[in-house]
Amino acid sequence: MSERRAADARAWVVLAYPVAMLGVFFLGPFLIMLAASFYRRIPGGFYEPAFVLDNWKQLLSELFVDRALFSLRVSLLAGWLAVLVAFPFTYALTTMPRRRQVALLVLVLSSLSLSEVIVGFSWSVLLGRAAGISNILVWLGLMDEAEAYAPGFWAVMLGLLSIAFPYCVLTMYPPLSRLDREVTEAAQMLGASPWRTFWTVVVPIARPTIVAGFLLVFVFTLGSYLISAILGRPEHWTVSVFISDQASFNANVPFAAAMALFLTIVSLAIVGAVLWFERRAAAREG
Template sequence: MSELRRPSRGTWAVLAFPVGMLAVFFLVPFGIMLATSFYHRIEGGFYTPAFELDSWRRLLHGVFIERTLFSIGICLLAGAVCITLAFPFTYFLTRMRRRPHVTLLVLIMSALALSEVIVGFAWSVLLGRAAGISNILVWLGLMDEPAAYQPSFLAVLIGLCYIAFPYCVLTLYPQLTRLDPELTEAAQTMGASPWKTFWTVVVPIGRPIIVAGFLLAFVFTLGSYLIPAFLGRPEHWTLSVFISDQATFNANVPFAAAMALFLTVLSLGVVGLVTWIEGRTRG
């Protein structure tokens, strides 16, 4: 669009429906959640309006801090693993011929669309004792007895990487397709090996998108609920599991609301950081 028109009264009328929907079903629930975090909890799953700081005070307790640090730790680790593999992979992908390029993108999109339910289930089978990797190794004669590799920390990490990897590729993809091919060609004409070109040209140019992709993968894994719940023991649960567990099975909605708001602030902080990095590299 070359010239933007001035909005008329009709324009605002058109905008009223979408903005109204988002306000009523996204912003209002947020407000109610904020209010609920101050409500008084009654044993047995109910809560009444009040102004108490109990739920917020619980955020300073050992269990919550421990869960937070664990969640941040495992999600940072998953983000780091994913970006380390996804950056070179995406770079190679953007330089492939059309056919493998599109095929791999369809694979990536399909993996991204897969329900966490199915990812969690598939990995629990693959890492399980009944029909998993160990059975293949036994069948090949490399192992004596099948073993179970889940639930464990490693299983949760693998699951998180599985859901975050396609997401990482998609955040890197638009920028890496814009990487001027003449830059790498110039480096190679001047005698740099493909390796050296990758490390001295592609990686330095890509540094801001590497950081942004890493942080977005971090927020994305922070949102995972079923992976830690399926593949981990309770000590491997992340904040998302803890929050929904408090809201549904422990029936402590005010505490869950306080934790959800904390998670919102944490995620928004990281997303804000990403926007800031992107703004700086563009300007």
């Protein structure tokens, strides 16, 4: 018993610094946000300590509900589209020769490390009227006149996908590369076409991987700020843009704090719910 306690004491000597850092600089801000969400806002950019529910009530305002639902729809769609392309791509990737895998993964990692502002800028060029896809089409004689595709909903979607897609591939890569090839080989030996093997063997086995990729893209795009600010019109702005605008340009920190806490709860609830369903499904299948 005392040995256990001595080991515990040693562990906490090592843990003191990281836990203190995370406690002060990560949990601390949450407590302050929680307090600030009940503060009274003074027009002009200040707030005073108080206990009012106005900021939380404002979550029901049409403006916020609108933004929140729009963000939710965008993230759900982005999750689906990303998985739809990333899953077959990653599966194909794991069956390629090593050198090609490395080359493609370096490309994926490089685009992953691009800032949102750079991705947004690139797509605004590519989809713009001055130097984009439509100019290439005009140049090739396929189109009469250049057209601008950004800003717009699909421009935002493309931007979000290029931010989230690399993360999705990297989440799916380890489990898919560990997928037991004997299973797919057996299915093909028994006469299943590669196509049929993919749908009836690979996809069911890899369902947790698909769910993980979807969740990642969902949470990731929910937090995206610059893409919708650069590639969208105000009606395409996500909840993150709305929150940070409230905090910086409108100087309404209490309302922004209430929204941020609400977003935390929603993100955790959605991730938790999907994981719970997944675990239950796995348990049922035994």
